[in-house]
Amino acid sequence: MRVVTTFILAAFLVFTAFVLLQLSHLIANENSNVKLIRTDSSVLRSVSRAISPSIKLSPRPPPALLEEQVKSYKKPIVISIVTGHYLGNFGYNTETDPRPPCMIQDVRVNCSLEGPQRRETADALWYHIPHMSLAGLQPRYHPNQLRVAMSMESAAYYPLMENPDLRKEVDILSTYKYTADNVNHYYDRNFDEDEKNFLTPPKVPTAQKKNVVAYMNRNCGAKNGRNDVVKELSKYITIDGYGCIGSSNRVDKVEVFSKAKFCIAMENSNVEWYVTEKIYQAFQAGCLPIYMGAPNFEKDFLPHPKAVILYKPESMNPKMLAEKLHQIANNDTLYEEHMAWRKMQLHELLPGFQRVVAFGRRPNPECRLCMKVAELRYLKEKNATLKSSN
CATH class of the missing domain: 3.40.50.11660 (Glycosyl transferase family 10, C-terminal domain)
Incomplete structure (x- = not known):
């Protein structure tokens, strides 16, 4: 009788452990699904301003900008192109560009892409990945300066694009991959x-x-x-x-x-x-x-x-x-x-x-880069303010 009782108790414990294990897997899956949904929503929000009504996406509207954000976004932005470039002439300027204005919500971004002579005071240093190396990265000339690395070439030809060390050294990675900070498609308004x-x-x-x-x-x-x-x-x-x-x-x-x-x-x-x-x-x-x-x-x-x-x-x-x-x-x-x-x-x-x-259908690539620099510059300024007040 004692043997039977022991066997039943052991079976009950095994069954209970199995049920608890399945519940833990279910909860983990639910959590991962929530993360996925949040990620997808953030992607949709980033393109919502330019989506055709026929595309059935319903992202939430972005939150209203804070006064300090508006003030930061209105400050002129200079991006210094350090290496060979892929963005046309150095003379790009949001104020003179004939395309629609470059906007972050209701704030017009004032931004220019210029040559290496402005690198010491520029808000960001821009590198073309096929023309750069990690060893050749120039030091940041001031604490809030950002680094941008960009390429539209295949990673099969330029393996640096997949090098995790590149991700550690730059603030904005701009490529054709959807995992990039600034996604650049070959499909654009020209088509x-x-x-x-x-x-x-x-x-x-x-x-x-x-x-x-x-x-x-x-x-x-x-x-x-x-x-x-x-x-x-x-x-x-x-x-x-x-x-x-x-x-x-x-x-x-x-x-x-x-x-x-x-x-x-x-x-x-x-x-x-x-x-x-x-x-x-x-x-x-x-x-x-x-x-x-x-x-x-x-x-x-x-x-x-x-x-x-x-x-x-x-x-x-x-x-x-x-x-x-x-x-x-x-x-x-x-x-x-x-x-x-x-x-x-x-x-x-x-x-x-x-x-x-x-x-x-989003804004042009230069504008999107300027918007990203404006957003990260604001965050750096905010972090610097918080550190100085502590």
């Missing part, structure tokens, strides 16, 4: 001037397009082997090529692509989040793109499942791709199915692409 987002009929009707694959590229040593893929593909289907394959003439890319049924929109490397202008130029032209690149392209950038032919080397080869292209090219009805997404409304497209459009 969205009329807010149609390629949702218009192709420039050239299907019946008038050439049954070829258009390809234009001058980086012949891409790390993902795209040139080798296209060379092999040319054995099975006609390639209208410029640059690495075909003609050396310089021609208008969108114009050439618009006359072809298919076009190559392959990146120079397969790096997460690295989605360049190539796919957007293809959409602009109205050809059916063949894409290879970012592993998260389908989830975070694809407008519609049939908008693109995805080339995945692990499950496809150039001969198989050519067979698929011939099948589509010889059937206008099938080809039109791949163009049908262009007749849809933006809110009907995949969420990842809607988010791309939302980011693309």
Whole structure:
């Protein structure tokens, strides 16, 4: 009898421990979900000012600015470009820029990007990652000075972008990744001037397009082997090529692509989040793109499942791709199915692409950088005031 009682008690204790363990996992998951929701909400708030009404996002309005914030944001900002730059001329100034005013809520930001001669008094020092090294970082010339590191190039070519030590040394990391402090997309208002987002009929009707694959590229040593893929593909289907394959003439890319049924929109490397202008130029032209690149392209950038032919080397080869292209090219009805997404409304497209459009409709990159510097400068000033009062 004692043995039976002991066994029942042991079983009860094991069952109780199991229930408690499951409850702890459930609570942990709930907490992580709350964190995720908060993170997503902060991202949505950052783009809410520029989102089309058709994108179903409902971020909370930002809190009203404090008087001390307004005072700080109104002070002129100087960003000194120390290395090679990617932001056009040094003469950028929010006061003279023809684009819409650079605003933080109702406060107009007065900001300029200037050369290295202003580095000692500048609010921020700007570095282009492909032209910098950690050892070459200049010291901060005053306590509140910020460091900005920026690149729109692939991390496969510039591994410093993924170096955790870079993150420790700079205050603002500005790249194409959504984890950056200042996210810069290749999709911008240049592709969205009329807010149609390629949702218009192709420039050239299907019946008038050439049954070829258009390809234009001058980086012949891409790390993902795209040139080798296209060379092999040319054995099975006609390639209208410029640059690495075909003609050396310089021609208008969108114009050439618009006359072809298919076009190559392959990146120079397969790096997460690295989605360049190539796919957007293809959409602009109205050809059916063949894409290879970012592993998260389908989830975070694809407008519609049939908008693109995805080339995945692990499950496809150039001969198989050519067979698929011939099948589509010889059937206008099938080809039109791949163009049908262009007749849809933006809110009907995949969420990842809607988010791309939302980011693309934000203020211009220089303005966003100035806004970020203004916000961090204010926080540094506030922390300095708190320290001095203690």
